[in-house]
Amino acid sequence: MPSPVAQHALDRGFPSDLIFTPVKAGEEAFLFNFKSLEPELCVTAAYGNILPTKFLNIPSKGTVNIHPSLLPLYRGAAPVQRALQDGVKETGVSLAYTVRKLDAGPVIACERVTIDDQIKAPDLLDLLFDLGSKLLIRELPSIFDGSANGIAEEQDDSKATLAPKITPEESWLSFDEDAQVLHNKVFFSIVFQSGLSDHDTVAFRFGHLQDGQEHELDLRLLTLAMARAVL
Numbered sequence: 001m002p003s004p005v006a007q008h009a010l011d012r013g014f015p016s017d018l019i020f021t022p023v024k025a026g027e028e029a030f031l032f033n034f035k036s037l038e039p040e041l042c043v044t045a046a047y048g049n050i051l052p053t054k055f056l057n058i059p060s061k062g063t064v065n066i067h068p069s070l071l072p073l074y075r076g077a078a079p080v081q082r083a084l085q086d087g088v089k090e091t092g093v094s095l096a097y098t099v100r101k102l103d104a105g106p107v108i109a110c111e112r113v114t115i116d117d118q119i120k121a122p123d124l125l126d127l128l129f130d131l132g133s134k135l136l137i138r139e140l141p142s143i144f145d146g147s148a149n150g151i152a153e154e155q156d157d158s159k160a161t162l163a164p165k166i167t168p169e170e171s172w173l174s175f176d177e178d179a180q181v182l183h184n185k186v187f188f189s190i191v192f193q194s195g196l197s198d199h200d201t202v203a204f205r206f207g208h209l210q211d212g213q214e215h216e217l218d219l220r221l222l223t224l225a226m227a228r229a230v231l
Contacts, residue, residue, distance in 0.1 A: 026052040034058060041143060043136060044098065045129060048077060051098060061143055063098040066132035068125060069163065070110055071096055072155040075103035076163035080124050083163075084188035087180065090114050091124070093132040095139055097152060104160070106152035109139050120187050 002010060006019050018037070022030035035058050042063040044051070056063055069079035071094040076082075083091045092112040097105035111131045115124065142148040166188070173182055 024049065025055045031055060031058070042098075045132065050100060050102060053100060056098060056100070061146075064108065064136070064143065065096055065098045065103070065105070066129065066136060067094045067096060067103055068092075068128035068132065070094060070112065071103060071107050072157065072160035074163040075160055077165040079163040080128065081121050081163070081166050081188040082161075084119070084121055084124065085184050087117065087184050088115070091128070093128040093135060095132065095135050096155075104155055104157070106154050108143070108148045108152045109135055111135050117183065117187070 002019075003021060006021055009019050010016060020030055020033055025031075031054060034055070039059045041061040042055075042059045043066070044063060045066040047065070051063065067075075067079065068091075069075075069083065070090075070092040073079075074082050074091075080091070090112060092110050094107050094110040096103070096107045099105040113127065113131065119127075139148060142151065171185060173185060175182070177185075
């Protein structure tokens with residue numbers, strides 16, 4: 001089955017022989033075909049692996065990445081989720097050159113956004129990648145004429161923070177935790193999907209942090225455990 005990107009390209013009439021879907025970007029057959037296209041620029045977004053040098057050396061104008069954070073903050077696989085976990089009020093999206101080090105390349109441009117504590121991870125991801133695509137289009141002329149190399153800012157590694165992939169265990173709710181911590185967990189871990197059917201959904205009622213009113217929230221059970229039970 002084609003990836004969502006490949007399927008979108010097919011739906012738009014892109015030639016199927018020019019759609020490559022390697023398991024890894026370092027595969028020799030893929031690199032041969034990729035190089036034969038003589039690409040000027042490669043663009044990545046939400047790509048989960050570090051690109052090898054032999055890939056990065058192919059595009060004449062380099063490779064740029066749309067990353068949904070204000071680099072050097074939240075380098076890694078889950079920048080949006082970690083930002084929501086931390087309860088930040090401002091985040092954004094960065095357009096940066098890709099280097100061998102994780103999300104550490106020079107930043108060409110960024111776009112800042114103010115967020116509240118009601119935004120969910122999927123919605124914030126959509127917002128930031130929408131802004132990121134517009135940022136890319138805006139900066140393409142400078143990338144192709146080479147001036148982006150002169151304005152791109154090196155990242156300060158001393159200010160870098162990491163955003164490792166969220167584990168299912170991190171989404172567990174323990175009601176011994178602070179209410180704000182629980183709130184953040186619900187909103188950053190809402191991307192998790194369980195294999196249970198709709199009849200396995202359980203409704204809980206939570207008091208809202210601000211208005212003091214009760215609101216119903218549907219949760220899907222991933223794991224059920226009992227602690228300090230009295231039978």
